[in-house]
Structures are given as structure tokens and as C-alpha cells.
Amino acid sequence: MAHDERTRRRFVGDMLGLCLTGPAAVRSLAAKGPATGAMYPVRRRLPNPFTENGKPVVVMVRGSDFAAMLARGMELLGGFARFGSHRSVIVKPNFVFDKRTHYPTTTDEASVLTTVQYLQKEGFGAITVADRRANRSNGRAGGKFDWSGLNDKADAGGFDTDSLMDDSKAEAIMVRDDAWQQMSSIGVIKKIYDADLVINMPTVKNHTMTNLTCALKNVMGVLDVPTTENMHLWGEANKARRESMPPDDVTRRLCLTIAEAAMAVSPEMTVIDARKVLCRDHLSVRSGEPREANRLIISGDPVAADVCAARLLKEVYEPYELAFTRDTFDHAAELGIGVADPAGFVVKEVDVASDGA
Numbered sequence: 001m002a003h004d005e006r007t008r009r010r011f012v013g014d015m016l017g018l019c020l021t022g023p024a025a026v027r028s029l030a031a032k033g034p035a036t037g038a039m040y041p042v043r044r045r046l047p048n049p050f051t052e053n054g055k056p057v058v059v060m061v062r063g064s065d066f067a068a069m070l071a072r073g074m075e076l077l078g079g080f081a082r083f084g085s086h087r088s089v090i091v092k093p094n095f096v097f098d099k100r101t102h103y104p105t106t107t108d109e110a111s112v113l114t115t116v117q118y119l120q121k122e123g124f125g126a127i128t129v130a131d132r133r134a135n136r137s138n139g140r141a142g143g144k145f146d147w148s149g150l151n152d153k154a155d156a157g158g159f160d161t162d163s164l165m166d167d168s169k170a171e172a173i174m175v176r177d178d179a180w181q182q183m184s185s186i187g188v189i190k191k192i193y194d195a196d197l198v199i200n201m202p203t204v205k206n207h208t209m210t211n212l213t214c215a216l217k218n219v220m221g222v223l224d225v226p227t228t229e230n231m232h233l234w235g236e237a238n239k240a241r242r243e244s245m246p247p248d249d250v251t252r253r254l255c256l257t258i259a260e261a262a263m264a265v266s267p268e269m270t271v272i273d274a275r276k277v278l279c280r281d282h283l284s285v286r287s288g289e290p291r292e293a294n295r296l297i298i299s300g301d302p303v304a305a306d307v308c309a310a311r312l313l314k315e316v317y318e319p320y321e322l323a324f325t326r327d328t329f330d331h332a333a334e335l336g337i338g339v340a341d342p343a344g345f346v347v348k349e350v351d352v353a354s355d356g357a
Contacts, residue, residue, distance in 0.1 A: 038174065039174050039175065039176040039185060040173055040174065040175050040176075040193075041175060041177070042175050042177050042263055042264045042265075042266060043175070043188060043192070043193050043198075043264065043265055043266045044266070045198075045266035045267070045268050046083055046196075046197065046268050048268070048300035048301060049078070049082040049083065049300065050077045050078070050082070050299065050300040050301075051300075052346045053346075055339070055344060055345050055346045056299060056300060056301035056304050056338065056339055056344075056345045056346070057077065057299065057300075057301075057345070057346045057347075057348060058297065058298070058299040058301065058304050058305055058308050058345055058346070058347045058348070059073045059076050059077055059296075059297070059298045059299065059347075059348050059349075059350070060295055060296070060297055060308060060312075060347060060348070060349045060350075061073045061295065061296040061298070061349075061350050061351075061352055062294055062295055062349070062350070062351040062352065062353070063275075063294060063296070063351065063352030063353055064275060064292075064294055064353075065352065066108070066110070066111045066114055066273060066275065066296065067114045068352045069275075069296040069352050070111075070114060070115060070118055070271070070296060070298075071118070072350055072352050073296055073298045073350070074118065074298070076348055076350065077298065079122055080118070080119055080122050080124065080197075080199070080269065081122040081123060081124075083197050083268060083269075085122050085123035085124050086123075087124070087126075087196035087197045088126040088127075088128075088195060088196045088197065089119060089124050089126065089127045089128070089195070089196070089197045089198075089199060090128055090129075090130050090191070090192055090195040090197070090198045090199070091112060091115060091116060091119075091127065091128070091129045091130070091199045091201060092129075092130060092131060092192070092198060092199065092200050092201060092218065092219075092221065092222060092267065093106070093107035093109075093112050093129065093131055093201045093202075094106055094107045094131070094201070094202045094203055094213075094218050094221065095107065095131040095133045095143060095144040095145070095221070096133070096221070097133070097143075100144075100147060101144070103203065103273070103276065104203040104204070104205065104273075104275075104276040104277060104278055104290055105203070105205070105278065106144060106203070107201050107202065107203055107273060108203075108273055109144070109148045109149070109150050111201070111273045112129055112150070112201060113150070113153055113157070115199070115201065115271060116129065116157065116159050117157070119199075120157075120158065120159075125158075127159040127160070128159065128160040128161065128162050128191075129145070129150065129154070129159065129160070129161050129162070130161070130162040130163075130164055130191060130192070130222070131163065131164065131221045131222070132163070132164040132165060132170060132189060132221050132222055132223070133145075133163050133164075133165075133221065134146075134163045134165060135163065135165045135166060135167060135168060136162075136163055136165065136166055140161070141161040141162050141163040142163045142165070143163055145161045145163055162191065164189050164191060164222070168225065169224075169225070170189045170190075170224055170225075171189065171190045171191075172187035172188060172189050172190060172223070172224035172227075173187070173188050173189075173190050173193040174186070174187055175187075175188055175193070175264050177260070177263060177264075177335075179263075179334075179335055180260045180263075180335075181256060181260070181331070182253055182256045182257045182260060183227075183230070183231070183257055183260045183261070185227075186223060186227050186260065186261055186264040187223055187224030187226060187227040188222065188223060188224075188264050188265055189222050189223065189224060192222040192265060197268050197269070198265065198266075198267040198268055198269070199267065199268070199269040199270075199271060200215055200218055200219065200267040200269065200270045200271070200302065201218075201271050201272075201273065202214045202215050202217070202218035202270070202272055203272070203273060203274070203276075203277070203278070204272060204274045204277040204278070204293070204309045204312065204313055205277065205278040206278060206279055206280055206313065206317070206320060209251050209254060210251070210254055210255050210258060210328065211255075211321065211324035211325050212306065212309070212310050212313070212324075212325050212328070214272060214305075214306050214309045214310070215262075215267075215270045215272060215302040215303075215305050215306045215309070216258050216259060216261075216262040216302055216303070216306050216328060216332060216337075217258050217262075217328075219261050219262050219264075219265040219267065220258070220261055222265060223261060223264075223265075227261070230257075231254055231257040231258070231261065232254060233245075233250055233253070233254075252327055255327040255328045255331075256327060256328070256331050258328050258332075259328050259329075259331035259332035259335055259337065260331075260335065262302060262332060262337055263332070263335045263336075263337050266337070267302060268300060269298075269299075269300055270297070270298065270299050270300070270301075270302045270305040270306075271296070271297075271298050272295075272296065272297035272298070272305060272309055273296060274293045274294075274295040274296065274297055274309060274312055275292065275293065275294055275295065275296070276290050276291065276292055276293065277290065277291060277293045277312065277313055277316060277317075278290055279291055279313065279316065279317035279320065280317075289317075291316045291317060292316075293312050293313075293315070293316045295312055297309055297312070299345075301338040301339055301345060302332075302337060302338050303329060303332045303333055303337055303338025303339055303340050304338050304339050304340075304344075304345040305338075306325075306328075306329065307325075307329060307340055307342060307345075308347065310322055310325050
């Protein structure tokens with residue numbers, strides 16, 4: 001993608017004086033902890049191997065059995081192993097709240113476990129399920145990791161869990177890109193910045209401010225707290241600016257910063273469990289009006305995946321306004337994160353129930 005080449009050129013230019021010519025060198029320096037004010041390039045994602053005639057591929061699997069849907073979708077794409085199964089993996093769900101929330105408000109922990117097991121079958125060994133939700137407790141991941149039983153399943157299943165927070169803080173790498181319009185810097189949690197391969201596992205939800213919370217917005221869960229507060233203009237430090245702006249401008253700014261945050265993290269893969277979607281509100285199943293959509297959306301292009309997710313939400317909930325996603329999608333495309341124009345990506349649809357998978 002254009003973003004990969006642009007990041008490579010910027011990286012070489014910015015780091016030439018330090019004799020750093022590759023991502024491993026940047027991460028080695030970052031491991032020592034950046035000095036105050038130090039900035040680094042956005043996380044360098046692996047090239048998208050899932051393309052056809054130069055266009056990114058989005059697979060949409062219809063069905064209700066997540067395991068069968070994932071197997072069929074990855075069969076069409078050629079497997080996660082096309083990235084190289086020797087790599088360390090972060091699986092990033094949307095565990096959103098520390099209270100006892102369930103799918104589709106949060107990612108289904110059973111789907112996360114199924115995805116981990118699929119990765120293990122493909123030969124991946126170092127797998128961590130991580131999201132910045134709740135402090136660690138007694139050395140274990142907190143929040144939904146704990147009460148859902150995922151920690152115990154990790155102990156038994158040969159993978160790790162990490163809620164990324166200690167005393168409400170997480171070690172972060174400050175990154176910056178000249179193309180950003182809204183954010184002067186973004187704090188990406190170091191464990192995510194250092195990961196070889198990041199697999200993003202959001203759900204599909206209408207959002208009261210941004211209209212959609214899915215792949216692009218889900219990366220907010222691996223940013224540091226000051227960054228997410230700045231994006232929303234929350235807290236005392238942002239109060240004056242927030243109060244000086246019309247509410248619509250605050251919302252539009254948040255939509256643009258979502259694209260910039262997605263560029264900072266740059267996940268390699270998006271797996272959207274859209275068997276159910278929240279049509280009205282992202283906060284809870286009770287107020288969100290969940291509906292069955294019976295899809296799994298998989299792509300190496302997060303923008304194209306989100307475009308398909310938004311169109312699916314419109315399909316099952318007619319009042320949904322697709323136009324309200326344009327600020328985020330268009331800015332993301334401008335930044336080179338992915339393709340927002342449906343003519344620029346390939347959609348492959350398959351029905352698990354009808355094809356015998």
C-alpha cells in the first residue's frame with residue numbers, strides 16, 4: 001500500500017542520524033523507553049497479502065456458526081499463515097467496558113478463543129489477547145478477561161491475556177505523522193507497537209457520536225489514556241477547547257482522530273464478528289436494539305472492512321445513516337490506511353450453510 005512505502009521513506013529520513021534503518025531497530029530503541037518529547041514513526045504494518053488484481057479483498061461469510069465461518073473465510077483468503085506463522089500475534093478484541101457486558105456490546109470471548117485456536121493450528125505460538133481494559137489483578141488480566149473465564153482458558157490453552165494496565169497506566173510509545181490534521185502525537189501502548197502481527201476483532205455497533213464503532217475505532221483500546229481523552233476532548237486539560245467548539249465540530253474532530261489513531265496502530269488483519277449488530281446504541285444490549293446480521297467480515301484492509309460493516313448495518317437497520325461515516329472513511333483513505341471506495345476493493349461472499357462447509 002502507499003502508506004507502507006510512505007512510512008518506510010519517512011522512517012529512513014527521520015532516523016538516518018541515529019543509523020536506524022528498520023523496524024527492529026526502532027523497537028529496540030523504544031524498548032529502552034523514549035526520552036521526554038521523543039517521537040517515533042507509526043507502527044509499520046506488514047503488507048496486505050490478501051489482494052486480487054491489486055485490490056484488497058474483503059470476505060463476507062454468511063452463517064451463524066463462528067468456527068465454521070472463520071474456517072471458510074480464511075480458506076478463501078489462504079490463511080493467517082500468509083503473514084508468516086513464526087510471528088508473535090496480538091489479538092485485539094473490543095472488551096470496551098469493565099462492567100459485565102456481553103456480545104455484541106463486546107467481542108464474544110468464544111469467538112476470540114476460536115480465533116486463537118485457529119492461529120495455533122496454523123503454527124502460531126506466541127499469541128496474546130490484549131485490550132486496554134481494567135488493571136491487572138494478582139498478575140492476571142482484569143475486567144472481562146477475568147470474569148468471562150478467558151484467563152483460565154489462556155492458562156489451559158497455551159496463549160496469554162493482557163489488560164495492559166497497571167495502576168491505570170500503560171507504557172506507551174509516542175508516535176507522530178506529518179499527514180495528521182488533528183493529533184500532534186498519539187500514544188500507542190508499547191506491547192502493541194512492538195507486535196509482529198495485530199489482528200483486530202471488533203463488533204459492529206451504531207455509535208452515539210461517531211455513527212459507527214468497528215475496526216477503525218476499535219484501535220482506541222490500545223492507546224494510552226491521555227490520547228483517548230484528547231481525542232474526545234475529555235478532562236480538565238481539554239475542557240476550555242471543548243466548550244469553545246460547537247458540538248458538531250467536537251464530533252467531527254473525533255471522527256477524524258479515529259482515522260489518525262488507526263494509522264498509528266495499523267493492524268494487519270480485521271475479523272469482524274457481525275453475527276449480531278447493535279443498531280441504536282453502542283453502550284449495551286438492552287438499549288442498543290441488537291439484530292441478527294449473520295455475517296463474518298474478514299480483510300487485510302480495515303477501511304474496506306468498515307465500509308462493508310456500515311453497509312451491513314444499513315441493511316438490517318434502515319434508519320442508519322451511511323453518510324455520517326464519510327469523515328472517518330475519507331480521512332482514513334487519504335492517510336493511506338485502506339480503500340473507502342467500494343469500486344477499489346473486491347468483496348467475496350460465501351454462505352456457510354448453503355455450501356456445505
